[in-house]
Amino acid sequence: MTGVWVMIAVLALATAALKLAGPLTLGDRPLPAGALSVVELLASALLAALVIVETFGKGRALTLDARVLGAAFAVVAVTRRAPMIVVVVGAAAVTALARLLA
Amino acid sequence: MGAARAPERPGSASERRRAGIRRGIPFGIAVFAISISFGVLARPLMGAVAPIVMSILVFSGSAQFGALAVLAAGGSTGAAIVAAVLLNARYLAMGLALAPSLRGRASSRAAFAMTTVDASWAAASIGGGAFDPWYMVGVSVPQYAGWVLGTVVGVFVGPRLGDPNALGLDALFPAFFVSLLFAEARGRRRLAAAGGGAGIALALTPLVPAGLPILAAAAATVAASRLRS
Numbered sequence: 001m002t003g004v005w006v007m008i009a010v011l012a013l014a015t016a017a018l019k020l021a022g023p024l025t026l027g028d029r030p031l032p033a034g035a036l037s038v039v040e041l042l043a044s045a046l047l048a049a050l051v052i053v054e055t056f057g058k059g060r061a062l063t064l065d066a067r068v069l070g071a072a073f074a075v076v077a078v079t080r081r082a083p084m085i086v087v088v089v090g091a092a093a094v095t096a097l098a099r100l101l102a
Numbered sequence: 103m104g105a106a107r108a109p110e111r112p113g114s115a116s117e118r119r120r121a122g123i124r125r126g127i128p129f130g131i132a133v134f135a136i137s138i139s140f141g142v143l144a145r146p147l148m149g150a151v152a153p154i155v156m157s158i159l160v161f162s163g164s165a166q167f168g169a170l171a172v173l174a175a176g177g178s179t180g181a182a183i184v185a186a187v188l189l190n191a192r193y194l195a196m197g198l199a200l201a202p203s204l205r206g207r208a209s210s211r212a213a214f215a216m217t218t219v220d221a222s223w224a225a226a227s228i229g230g231g232a233f234d235p236w237y238m239v240g241v242s243v244p245q246y247a248g249w250v251l252g253t254v255v256g257v258f259v260g261p262r263l264g265d266p267n268a269l270g271l272d273a274l275f276p277a278f279f280v281s282l283l284f285a286e287a288r289g290r291r292r293l294a295a296a297g298g299g300a301g302i303a304l305a306l307t308p309l310v311p312a313g314l315p316i317l318a319a320a321a322a323t324v325a326a327s328r329l330r331s
Contacts, residue, residue, distance in 0.1 A: 003179035004152050007169060012159035014187045016216060022197030023204050023215040030202045034327075036231035039199040041323040043224040044292040045299030046192050047283040049319030050164065050220070052303040053312070054276035059175065062307055070273030074280040084128040084281050088135055091277030095270030 066102065070095035115236045122226070122240020129221045130244025132278050133163070134252040139271035140166055141256020142263055147173045150257050157253040161219065161246060163275065164189045168312060188313025195320050196223050203233040217242040220279075224286050291329045298322025 031039065055071040056062045070091035077087045113121070137157060144153035147170065160166055165186035172182040197215055200223065204211040214235040219242055226238035263269065287296040299319035306315035 001149065001152075004148050007179040007183050008152060008156045008159060010183050011156070011162075011165060011169065011186050014183075015160055015162055015165060015190050015193065018187075018190050018193035019197050019215050019218050020212050021194055022199070023201040023211045024208055026198065026201035027211075031198075031231060037327040038323045039231040040227075040229070041292055041295035041326050042195060042199055042320055043227060044283070044287040044295040045319045045322040045326070046195070046316060047220070047224065047279055047286055048296035048299040049303035049316045050279040051276055051283055052300045053307060053316060054279060056304070057307050057312065059171065060308060060310075060312060062304070066270070067273045067276060070270055071276040071280060074273075074277035075284075078281055078284040084278075085131045085135075087281050088132040088274050088277045091273045091280075092135070092270035095273035096268060097270075099268055099270065 066095045066098040069098045118234055118236040119240040122222075122234075122237040123243050124240075125225055125237075126222065126241035126244040129225075129241065130248035132248075132274075132281070133221075133245045134248035134255075136163060136274045136278060137249045137252030138256040138259070139266050139269075139274055140170070141253040141258075142260035142266045142271065143167075143174070143256075144170055144253075145257050145260045153257055154250070154253050157250050160186075161249055162186075162190055163249070164220075164316075167275065171312075185312050188311055189316065191313060191317045192320070193218060195317070199223075199231065200233050200235075200238075202231075204235055214239065219245060221245060221282055224282055227286075291326050294329055295323050295326035298326055 051071070055067055056064070058065075073094040074087050074091040077090055082090070140157065140163070141153050144156070144166075148156070156166055168189040169182040169186040172185045173179070177185075196218055200215060200218065201211075204214050217239045222238045222241035222245065223233070225241045226233045226235070228234050260266075266272070283296060287293050299322040302319045302322055303315040306318055310318075
C-alpha cells in the first residue's frame, strides 16, 4: 500500500513538473514563427494519437476488440453533431452490447 | 458541441472564464462518466481512498488509467510511474506551446499552467499558436469537478457494478478523444497532422513503451506544417 501512495505523490509532482517546465523556463517570450506553425497543429496530432492508443492499444500491443465498435459509433455520432454526452455514453453502450452478444 | 475553437474574445478575465466554464460543462459530464470507470477499476487495486486522492492530485485520465493498467497486469508501482509519466510527456509539448500566452509573474503563469488538461488546452487555442488562459481555466473547472466526483462515485458504487468492461466503460475514453479531435482537426494542415499522428501511434505502439507513441506523434506536425493551408 505504501507503494501506491509513493506512486500518487510522484505522479502528482511529475505531472506538475511537465505542465510547468515550458511556462517557467520560456517565460512569456514569443516562440519563433516557424515553431508557431508547428504548435498550431500539435493538438490535432496528439488527440489523433490518443484516439488510436485508446481504441487499439493494449499495453505494448495492438488489439481489435469491442472498443472499436464503440469508437466507430463515436465517429458517426460526432459527424452527426451529437452532443458529447451522447457520443461518449453511446460508445460505451455499443461496446457493452457487442460484448453481451459476442 | 459548439464551435470548433474559442472565438477571440476581448472580454474581461471573469467573462472569459465564465465562457470557458459554459464550454467545459459537456466535457465535465463526459469526464464524470470516465472517472466513474476509473474509480471502479482502481478500487480493487488501490483501496477506496487512494484513487480519490490520486484524482484530486494528479487529475490526468491517461496517466491514471495508464498506471492502473500496469498495476492490474501485476507490474510494480515503479513501472506504473514510468508508464504514467510517459503518457503525460505530451504536457511538456503543450506547456511549451502555452508559455508565450501566459503573462505576469512566474507564480501566476504557473497557476495557469497547472490547469492544463487536453480538452481545455485544445479549446483555449485561439489560432496563430496563441491561447486564452482565462478561458482555459474556465473549461478546466467543470472537468476537475467531474473527475473528482466521478472517482468518488466509482469507488463507492464499483463493488456493486460487476465487471466494468461488460458495461463498455473502456470505450468512454476513445470516444471522448474522438469528440475532441473532430472539433480540433479542421483544414488541410490539421487533418494532415491528425493523420500523421495516428499513423505514428499505430506504427510505434507495438515497438516502444506505452506513452511514447503519443509523444512521438507530435513529430507529425513538422511535416504537416509545410503544407499549404
